[in-house]
Amino acid sequence: MKNFKLGLVINPIAGIGGSVALKGSDGDGVAEQAKALGAIAKANARAALALEILLPYQANITIYTVAGEMGEQTAKALGFATQVIYQPDSEQTTALDTEQAVQALMAQEVDLLLFAGGDGTARNVCHIVGDRFPVLGIPAGCKIHSGVYAITPKAAGRVVELMVTNQLVSLTDADVMDIDESLFRQGVVKAKRFGEMQVPSELRYIQAVKSGGKESDELVLQDIAADIIARMDDELFIIGSGSTTAFLMEELALSNTLLGVDAVCQQELISNDLTEPELWQLLKQYPQDKVKLVITLIGGQGHIFGRGNQQLSPRVIRAIGKDNILVIATKTKLNALQARPLIADTGDSELDIDLSGYIAVITGYNDQVLYPVASPQ
Known part of the structure; x- marks a missing residue:
């Protein structure tokens, strides 16, 4: 079994507004508002659920990731061999940090880019990757309309496991979707397609694009x-x-x-x-x-x-x-x-x-x- 180079990016504030009814984490000041209301970030815990599936294969995996809460802490806590390839400028990470980290990971020629977040994070990744590189999302946000996410964090780990153990996994183009959170907070759903990315396809584990709108019947x-x-x-x-x-x-x-x-x-x-x-x-x-x-x-x-x-x-x-x-x-x-x-x-x-x-x-x-x-x- 060859050494598998796994890229990992975690949006540490993904979904932080969910438990306090803020409908997500997008927008200026939303994460700070959520924390003030007592919300606890769970993206790293969600990522850990995916990585725990890979613990039996630790000897054959090197995780290339981002400093601190954007990947390094979780990867090292689980005992994986870890290489930090990007350092955010401040503790409050931004969409730009995600995009620059993804750029750095692509330069390392990782075998797969695994990222944890919501639809906003998927958009950031897609902006850099497009449909040129295999990616897989760990669902950690409030809005998961995109087809690039596994159905659960553990399911994401199972898909990576198939790749690490050299089983045949097809690559499929999946849509990156997102909605306008400011309108959503007013009860208006306005979804838009922002592109597509290549994902390892295993139908048991990869979600369908969310069906939106009201029932017709x-x-x-x-x-x-x-x-x-x-x-x-x-x-x-x-x-x-x-x-x-x-x-x-x-x-x-x-x-x-x-x-x-x-x-x-x-x-x-x-x-x-x-x-x-x-x-x-x-x-x-x-x-x-x-x-x-x-x-x-x-x-x-x-x-x-x-x-x-x-x-x-x-x-x-x-x-x-x-x-x-x-x-x-x-x-x-x-x-x-x-x-x-x-x-x-x-x-x-x-x-x-x-x-x-x-x-x-x-x-x-x-x-x-x-x-x-x-x-x-």
């Missing part, structure tokens, strides 16, 4: 909404993000946060766009048997936790309880997964396992199907 959505509304009594209903849950809120004539979490009781709005700490405090006011969580899946990908709803932290999910989670989706959306399971990627491996198994998905009025949920692989 309004009659089915009305039936799903009617089912949930009929269940509403004196319980607290936590409404997760997504276009399907947004339709439910429209049927209730309540304002909705497209990429956020809202609270409803007795069909009246309690609060919009709750942060994780706000959710935690709200849950303390209700016994567990008086709380329901309504979530949907990301179209084309199947995530029910871990994408776009980071306010739903492991402690929040545990406080609600698995039996109080209501998953809603049309059968069309489920069929589009082509038998792939739903994914619970909460960042807590024990909780992911607890959430695994079959779950009833509400697909219409008094209509449910059993569908498998899997933890990240």
Whole structure:
């Protein structure tokens, strides 16, 4: 087995705004605002999950990376042979640091560029790499619309493992997509294609480009909404993000946060766009048997936790309880997964396992199907 040269770039603030309802980390001052609200950066922890898959092959891997939190710390902490090829000018890293680091890694002729971030990070990488060099994304941001990301951090590690062990892996062109975060914070989805990059393709592990927009079959959505509304009594209903849950809120004539979490009781709005700490405090006011969580899946990908709803932290999910989670989706959306399971990627491996198994998905009025949920692989 030859020595594998793995390039690694981590955007250390990717997704930092997710748990405090800021919808991402893009924009001047957003990361500082998120930290002031108590948000904790998780990109390095997500990258570590991918690299841990490669620990059995340490002797055959050298990681070429960036100083500090942009890769060096995580690679060295796991015991990999590490070469630092770029040093940021300050502790507060920028998009320019990502682009200059990628340029330096390409000059080292690494076998694969592995990067952790969200769609903004993918755009930075694409600006330098284009479609000339194999890359793979570790999902760590709030917005993961691009097809250059593995479905989970561990899945990214599995793809690299295939390459390190010299198994045949096809290269596929995948779209780099992003949305305007400033508009998204106002509830407007405006996505744009920014290019494409080459990714090692293994269908079990690489995600589809996110399906956006509202469901076209309004009659089915009305039936799903009617089912949930009929269940509403004196319980607290936590409404997760997504276009399907947004339709439910429209049927209730309540304002909705497209990429956020809202609270409803007795069909009246309690609060919009709750942060994780706000959710935690709200849950303390209700016994567990008086709380329901309504979530949907990301179209084309199947995530029910871990994408776009980071306010739903492991402690929040545990406080609600698995039996109080209501998953809603049309059968069309489920069929589009082509038998792939739903994914619970909460960042807590024990909780992911607890959430695994079959779950009833509400697909219409008094209509449910059993569908498998899997933890990240």
